[in-house]
Amino acid sequence: MSLADRAHSMLRDALEVYRDSPRAVHWLRRHLDRLAEPLRVAVAGQSRVGKSTLVNSLVGEEVAPLSVEEGSQVLAWYRGGVNPRAQVYPTQAPPRDVPAARMGGRLHIDLEGWRSDAIDRVVIDWPSRTLRGLTFIDTPGVDPSDAGTRISLDADAVLYLMRQLHATDVGFLQSLQDHPIARETPVNSLVVLSRADEVGGGRIDALTSAKRLARRYRKDVALTGVCQNAIAVSGLLAHAGRTLTADELSSLRVLATAARRELEIALVSADRFVGEGVPLRLDAQTRTALLDRFGMFGIRLVTTLIRQGFSSMEALSEELVSRSGLVELRESMRQCFTDRHDVLKARSALLAMEVVLRMEPRPAARRLVAALESLVVSAHDFRELRLLAALDGGRTVLPDPLADEARRLVGGVGTALPDRLGFTREVPGHELHDAVSDALRRWQEQAENLALGEGQRRAARVVVRSCEGMVAELAGY
Incomplete structure (x- = not known):
């Protein structure tokens, strides 16, 4: 049973345990339904760091930002739809439609008469290939020191934009993990060194300098435990x-x-x-x-x-x-987010379930608490993501050609079994079995190889577990 299936089953069990609590039932049903939704990616950061520009560059059209009143902006969700549509979700009333249309290739929404402090969020449906599998949550004007808790519950993954690393940026990324399960599974954040074209006063080598700075951030001890990767991007370009x-x-x-x-x-x-x-x-x-x-x-x-x-x-x-730098960002998003869609959705479901178990403890829920703790600790999917981040960020270094093979075997170039085993063509089951058997044997040797450091052997053990999982999967071929 996959991690997503187990999370779904546990939410169903929790619904049964809390069937007499309307508040808990509403919360659990909402997150059960969310498992079937596209992945939610929050684009966060301090004001004027380029969040809306990056959303536009990822979507490929002018859809952001949304202004309500002079100098004020609101939380905006962008999701796929057949026709342009916008709904305002007031803080104290049911959602209602507002006029939305495509004009000159841009999104125009009539929010006249609305005050930003009366709006919880605006949800925009927009015809876009990118938005078929991703929902972007743009957080303009939000102080990151206050936004971490909400973002960690609303979003499955986070793109955090900054121009240079400051204590407030580290504080925000840490706040995303201010939750028992999140601390155990810090696998859903990418740092974007935004407005990379402005590094060094916008010299012609600005992007080269920004990419060099991003590589340094990947190994920065302040970021190693709170993000998967750091990438320099000029959203404007x-x-x-x-x-x-x-x-x-x-x-x-x-x-x-x-x-x-x-x-x-x-x-x-x-x-x-x-x-x-x-x-x-x-x-x-x-x-x-x-x-x-x-x-x-x-x-x-x-x-x-x-x-x-x-x-x-x-x-x-x-x-x-x-x-x-957009190509590198999209590739990192594919590797860390979209290819691990089910894992990150399951993580969000487990976070939501923990909130109910903590806020409304009861004897009948003790077995769920134990099952939740066991699942988080034992889930190999999270270990794979942590290893990929360590390899890409240079925090774990394996000798050639082990590094490339490790990255591939844990799903860095694709999570399908042939992708993990390096096949670019359709192959029969016996070839897959031979390939994974060879890989398992090699990595079992590396896991016991005293010429490697402890961190390297620990990485090898993660790869061994991935190979064992493929062996089990092949048993069904």
Whole structure:
């Protein structure tokens, strides 16, 4: 029985134990239904760190942010839907629809008359391939020091955005684990070094510097126990690349054909670039729009790329997305989140069940408490995720070629059995059995190899357990 199946069964058992408690029943049913929903990913961080921009770049369309009143924003959930639709969930009333429409490729929602302090959240349905399997929870304007508890219960996974590592960032990530089960299973957070294009004042090597900083954060002792990975991303560049228009490309080509000296002088500062008297064949309004969309770094980079031959819409768009770090982020999300969808959903269910058991203790629930503790401690899925994080972050180092094989065997390139065993073609059961038997034997040897350090042997034991699980799975072939 999978972890998700066991979590589902335990929620059903808890419903029976608490059938006389309306509050507990409502809570448990809500989380039982949630097991069948798409994975919820919260995008969190302090104000003006680029959360909404990152949501837009991941979705590939302008869907965020949502403004209610001047200087105020609200919690927004973005999920897949056939047609654009928005529902406001007031703090003291049932949800109600509000007008929502796609205009010029952007989401427009009429929230006139609503005060932000009267809204718990706004839920937006939006036709998007990305949103078919993921629901994004954008948390603009939320102080991360106060948001951890709610996010840990609402979301299955978290993208935490920061510009540089501060104590408040560490405090927020720790608050996500401020729960007995969460502390045992810190496997649902990725750190995003956002606005990476602004590192070092937006120099042309800004993204390279940001990626180097992210690699250092992966090994930072303040983060090793509270996140799976750290990745540098320019959400602005990624979003501009994914939504590049023909008019923008035409304007950027004009800039790229300008005399180098004139363009360099114009790009000394944002004020100079959009000011009057700049010797460029673009009006101030067009230059301002380009600055909003690409930023100073983006304009410097795009004009350089066009001169290097990336002049078509497809080529330039692909290069911008590639350089932005979005590809690395999506790959890390696949490995840590979407491929482990069932594991993270089960984790959320177990957290929710623990809340009921703690808030309403009763003799009949003691066996559930024991079963919950046993499941959390013994669940191998969580160990695999922790090992992947340790390998990717450099906190556990295995000699070549063991590192790549370990990553693959614990599901780092895909959780299906052929993916774990390195097959890219359909193979009969006996080949799978031979491959996993060989892998099990090799890793049993490594688990006892005294030439390896204790941490390395501990990692090998996790791989052995993964191989044993595959042997058991193959027994059904």
